[in-house]
Amino acid sequence: MPKGTYYFPEHFLWGTATAAAQVEGRNQNSTWYAWEKEEGRIVNSDSAQVACDWWSGRWREDFDRAQAANQNAHRLSIAWSRIQPEPDRWDEDALDRYREMLTGLVSRKMTPMVTLHHFSEPLWVAEMGGWENEAIPDLFAAFVRKAVEALMPYCNLWVTINEPNVFAYGAYLEGNFPPGKQDLKTAVGVMAQMVRAHARAYHTIHELQPESRVGIALNVRGFKPATWSPLDKLAAKIYSNLFNEAFPKALKDGVYQPFLRKEQIPEAAGTQDFLGINYYTNELLRFNPFAGGGMFATGSFPKNTALSESGDIANIPMGLAESVVWGNKFGVPMIITENGIDDSKDAIRPRYLAEHLHALWKVMNGNYPVEGYFHWTLVDNFEWERGWSQRFGLWELDLETQARIKRPSAELYAEICRTNGISADAVEKYAPDAMPALFP
Ligand code: NOJ
Numbered sequence: 493m494p495k496g497t498y499y500f501p502e503h504f505l506w507g508t509a510t511a512a513a514q515v516e517g518r519n520q521n522s523t524w525y526a527w528e529k530e531e532g533r534i535v536n537s538d539s540a541q542v543a544c545d546w547w548s549g550r551w552r553e554d555f556d557r558a559q560a561a562n563q564n565a566h567r568l569s570i571a572w573s574r575i576q577p578e579p580d581r582w583d584e585d586a587l588d589r590y591r592e593m594l595t596g597l598v599s600r601k602m603t604p605m606v607t608l609h610h611f612s613e614p615l616w617v618a619e620m621g622g623w624e625n626e627a628i629p630d631l632f633a634a635f636v637r638k639a640v641e642a643l644m645p646y647c648n649l650w651v652t653i654n655e656p657n658v659f660a661y662g663a664y665l666e667g668n669f670p671p672g673k674q675d676l677k678t679a680v681g682v683m684a685q686m687v688r689a690h691a692r693a694y695h696t697i698h699e700l701q702p703e704s705r706v707g708i709a710l711n712v713r714g715f716k717p718a719t720w721s722p723l724d725k726l727a728a729k730i731y732s733n734l735f736n737e738a739f740p741k742a743l744k745d746g747v748y749q750p751f752l753r754k755e756q757i758p759e760a761a762g763t764q765d766f767l768g769i770n771y772y773t774n775e776l777l778r779f780n781p782f783a784g785g786g787m788f789a790t791g792s793f794p795k796n797t798a799l800s801e802s803g804d805i806a807n808i809p810m811g812l813a814e815s816v817v818w819g820n821k822f823g824v825p826m827i828i829t830e831n832g833i834d835d836s837k838d839a840i841r842p843r844y845l846a847e848h849l850h851a852l853w854k855v856m857n858g859n860y861p862v863e864g865y866f867h868w869t870l871v872d873n874f875e876w877e878r879g880w881s882q883r884f885g886l887w888e889l890d891l892e893t894q895a896r897i898k899r900p901s902a903e904l905y906a907e908i909c910r911t912n913g914i915s916a917d918a919v920e921k922y923a924p925d926a927m928p929a930l931f932p
Contacts, residue, residue, distance in 0.1 A: 495916035496931060498853040505603060505864025506909040507565035508558060508886065509830050511610035511654065512574075514873035515551075517543035522573035522612045523622075524876075527670040538879025544871050545894055551593055554871055554896070557887065559600040561902060562909035566597050567829060567866045569607035569654065570643070572635050573614035587642045594646035605829075605866070606643065607651040607709065608636055608693060611659055611669060611876065622671055623660070623682040633692035640700050648704045651768055651829065652693040655711040656686040657735050666785060668877040676786035680734070680750050687742045687760050694763035708743070709768035709829035712736050712815040714808075715777050718792060723779035727789035731777060740767060740822050766863065767819045768829035771848075773804075774811035798840055800833045802882050807833070807840060809847040813855035816862060825861040828852065832868035834875070834882035838899040842923035845901055849914055850930050867905060871896055 513524045517540065525541075528534050544550060558566055574586040597604045609632065613622065617631060625631075640650070653659070662669035664679035673679075694706050715731040717724035734750050742748040746761030777789040793799065793806035800806075812831065819826050831848055835841045849865065856862050872885035880891060886902035889895075904922035908914055916931045 497911060497913040497915040498850060498930075499911075499913035500853065500856070502912075504912060505565040505605075505827065505866070506905075506912075507563045507567060507602065507605075507864070507866045508870040509567035509866040509868050510870060510873065511569045511607065512571040513540060513543075513569075513610065513612040514869075514875070515544040515554075515568075515871070516547040516571065517541055517545050518547045519571060519574060521577045521614055522571060523615060523618045523670040524612050526615060526618075527672075533668075533672075534877055535879040535881045538874070538881070540874035542891075542894075543874050544889060546593075547589070550894065552596060555593075555596050555600055555602070557896065558870055559602060561886075561906035563602060563905075564909070565603040565605060565864060565866070566870075567605040567607065567651070568593070569610035569651075570639060571612065572609065572617070572632075572639075573612065575639055576614060576635050577616075578614075579616055582638055587639070590639075590643060591646065594643055598646055603649065604647045605649040605651060605827075606647050607654050608632075608639060609652065609689075610654040611662075618671060623663070623685050624678065628685050629688040629692045632689040633696050636693040637696050637700070640697050640704075644701045644704070648701060650697055650704060650706045651709045652690045652697075652706060653686055654709045654829075655770060656683060656690070656708060656739050658711045660686060661735070662876075665787075674785060680753065683739060683750065684748050684755055684757065687739060687748050687757050690743065691757065691760040691763050695759070705765040707764045707766040707768050707824070707827075708739070709770050710736070710740060711770045711772075711830075712819065713772070714774035714811045714814050714818075716774060718776040718778040721779065724777060724789075727777045727779045731789060736818070740764065740819075744822050764822065764824055766824050767822050767826045769812075769815050769819055769826055770830035770868075771812045771815045771828065772831065772833070773806045774808045774814070775806075798843075800840065801835050801837070802878070804882070805833050807844050807847065809844075809851035812848050813851040816852070816855045816860050817858075820860050825863050827863050828865040830866060830868040832884045834884050836872075836883040836888070838901050841899070841901040842904050843926045845904060845908075846914060846919050846923040846926040847929055849908060850926075853914065 660682040667674040715728040738750040746758040797806040871887040872889035875882040888897040907918040
């Protein structure tokens with residue numbers, strides 16, 4: 493039997509994704525610094541104050557690792573709270589540090605993709621009312637102007653806002669992100685503010701760098717009805733609209749339309765050059781008026797689906813392909829800006845990785861335009877309210893010693909990046925349990 497390889501297109505971007513607050517450490521000006529100090533906010537009272545120690549320079553060794561593992565791109569975020577620690581002060585040293593990091597990527601022949609807002613802001617922004625403040629689009633645009641002016645010699649691929657849906661609902665509905673509010677109406681309003689802030693950032697970046705490509709990274713979660721009940725169907729439809737659809741639709745036609753609300757935001761029309769998709773899992777929904785927190789459904793995963801260590805993520809590779817088919821309606825190319833699983837023992841990750849990339853390969857062969865894939869993540873990092881309890885890294889992090897320990901998935905991904913494809917040899921060696929699905 494000949495052994496096959498599923499090849500990806502030439503110049504496909506292969507990388508990992510990270511975020512400042514999760515890897516850098518030593519930042520006292522960010523909302524998460526204050527948040528982790530509050531009792532009960534983070535699992536096990538974990539801290540991000542050292543994290544992966546990038547701010548002290550360990551980004552160098554991690555970029556070396558990524559380069560040696562054949563990655564040709566890296567997605568990172570820069571911290572607004574470092575660049576503008578006070579309303580009237582720009583920190584040139586912080587900008588220099590980011591310049592160095594981006595030069596570090598370019599010199600390693602890795603294409604940088606920079607996220608401008610990834611779940612955290614300066615404390616002074618929070619004190620002024622955060623995303624509920626009317627002025628936030630202007631404040632954000634001023635920061636974006638400063639950051640892009642400094643960094644555009646090294647980067648032309650920008651993500652304005654990471655997962656505006658997860659952020660707005662986490663921070664203003666579920667209350668597990670700062671500022672910890674719990675109100676659906678506020679969360680929906682914050683999303684509108686984020687549409688405006690994105691639009692301002694988009695136009696600012698294009699004014700400074702006409703050749704740039706600007707988009708968002710959206711968490712896309714396929715919601716399916718758990719049963720044939722019309723109420724479950726309705727719940728899935730409403731959740732899909734609120735969570736997946738409302739934001740990117742507004743960037744296409746300038747109309748923000750979550751469920752029963754409709755708002756014209758004309759400056760947002762046509763403000764995405766690509767759609768970044770963060771896909772982790774699909775979910776089944778059952779209508780439940782007592783779900784709490786202003787929501788009306790409870791989620792579950794299909795029976796007999798392998799789950800991640802924490803149980804938060806189910807291995808549903810076709811969901812990635814479905815999110816690409818769904819995303820195509822916005823009429824721009826797509827980039828998988830995140831995909832991964834928490835798995836400290838690397839028990840399921842090799843299979844998850846191989847099967848998701850195979851699903852991606854299949855949908856791309858149906859002519860859906862996808863330009864790259866960023867695995868979440870390079871080295872275990874601080875998982876927000878879940879602290880260090882979830883481990884998403886291709887490399888394990890020993891928090892005591894800062895040692896990085898390579899997981900088998902890192903070898904598998906390195907082979908995929910090297911060959912620009914998924915070979916039977918690599919799958920047989922590193923993810924044998926994916927063989928029946930990939931190479932029957
Ligand atoms: C998506 C978020 O963008 C990222 O910050 C987070 O760590 C991963 N999901 C995994 O939970």
